[in-house]
Amino acid sequence: MSDLLRASAIGTGRVRLDGPDKVRGLAPYAYEHPVEDPLHLFPLCSTIALGRVTAIDATAALALDGVVHVITHENALRLADTEDGELAILQDDRIGFRGQYLGAVLAETPEAARQAADLVEVTAEGAPHDAVFRPDHPAVREPEGGGDDIDTGDYEAAIAAAEIVVDQRYSTPLEHNNPMEPHTTIARWDGEQLTLWTSTQGVHPARQTLAPMLGIDPEQLRIISPHVGGGFGSKGLPHADMMLTALAAHAVPGRAVKHAVTRQHMFALTGYRPATSQRFRIGARADGTITAFGLEAVSSSSHTKEFPEEAIKPSRQMYAGEHRRITQRVLPLDVAVPSWMRAPGEAPGMVGLEIMMDELAEACGLDPIELRVRNEPEHDPDTGKPFNRRRLIDCLHEGATRFGWADRDPRPRARREGGWLIGTGVASATYPASRQPGSKARIRHEAGVYEVGIGAADLGTGTWTALTQVSADALEVDPDRIALRIGDTALPNATVAGSSTGLASWSAAVLAAADAFRREHGTAPADGVEAIGEAAENPAEKQFAMHSYGAQFAQVRVQEETGEIRLDRMLGVFSVGRIINPRTARSQLLGGMTMGVGMALHEKGELDPRFGHVVNHDLAEYHVPVNADIRSLEAHWLDEEDPQAGPLGARGIGEIGTVGAAAAIANAVHHATGVRARDLPVFGSDLL
């Protein structure tokens, strides 16, 4: 297993195989699959945050031309399993958050569906709700799955004995994943067989969740999703929009029902990153060595379904500190259901941790890179296992050289140009490296072409291309002789494109299938022969603490009179093992860093406590970085291979690019202005 796959196609910067079709409009997205005579769905959504539906009168809606059906909790299919509060929609009269699905109109045109939805009279009885996140609220509690607390050594005694204490609270707001392609589904029931054309990060995982709820066998549900226009975690788990479309289609057997979630509805119905509060109480010696590591993290959650945003994750393993107390808590509220957003846990967790490290460096009079060098743990403080290969310091040093860190005057407000204060900042990045077992790939040979089939997903990340390169090297043929098929439950099982495990997990299946194929059929196979292989667990994950690392550097300028913040440049160096495709890998890392810019300077869901919804629920008012916000952005990586990660020598890269990026910018803002930003995003008005 430790023998690395010989790289021939691997390592080359092939352009995206799906790119030409995508830009020419030839790649069918979920909503664009040709289906005959479809009906169009427009949902009914709750306008109150808590209560009960007392009556629904659809008379006027049904009288409208073209309206075929109105589905509500009174007539919807009863689900076989209602455990999942987010997905078990239209089963009773309860309302748990504003924006919740209460029903839907089906009509011959999208316009008629939308107009009719306005005509449905929903009467509801409201109850007092609570939508405000307060980390000190008495209802804050352990997550349902347990807090996974760490309490080792004598933390309080170590704090009392510490020469330097940093005791600060950091926060991150509601953040909303906004892929270009919204969540869309076409559903059609043909007898007991359901087909969903949808946009998902995992056709098989979605099927495993939805089929039992619908009371059908997995084989009775086919999910098709060849092209996905971005996900960022929001399409990692199936959300209620998929279920709504499936339930609605059940009422009109044989007819396809099309549903595209509007951008506004996405802010309530397809997941988002909940708010976090992170109180760090750190004790150190005067030389910067951390002796006591304390973190109380709390995240907002929903009564409808719990989702803890585990900001404690990176703190578990990042730095030394013998005496540790780390806890994760949640505050359930009457709000929409949060879910995965790129690097859940790590992205917000490294905001608090890495701004705290900047404050600790300042308190110790140390360079922030040197502080991190002094707190390198020998073993993983969380599990006690040895690290596989932890090259954080190499990333920091290489980044420092490339960025020009050595010339930096450490004093805040030391650099001024015209009316601008200029500052630089650094932060570490980390993300776990793992691979999921259970994916299967099927290789079939026909006329010199190897068809490789696996239910994998390409969210626009380049996995289609990279997996083709892996397949080519696994079979030792030119990539032009590989025809990859993905995104369909009719293909062999694949695990989710999530937790940066996609390519590693699917490649393991492809490698196993290639081995089996060559063993069974040799290098001059007959037409029509095939072989199947399955990904096993990576045994090294039991033995080692396996993570990727990186270093993020940022330079900002802040206008002295107005507080306007401009990001001058940003540079990241990452240790992620072997790079399968430098072109798509670079895009992944740059995209992740760009999301970090949004986290630092732009993105914030503004929740109105009176109504319990996010007010700025569109891309005009919820800001994400655009080209004009980005001047110079560079992503580099260490030249390395990681044999412990498997025969590819590669670790996942989907999420690490965004981790630490926001903290580097916040630290640069402090260096520029002397104002410490502890609550993201930092706006210019906070600096005046």
Ligand code: MOS
């Ligand atoms: Mo990622 S948030 O695991 O899709």
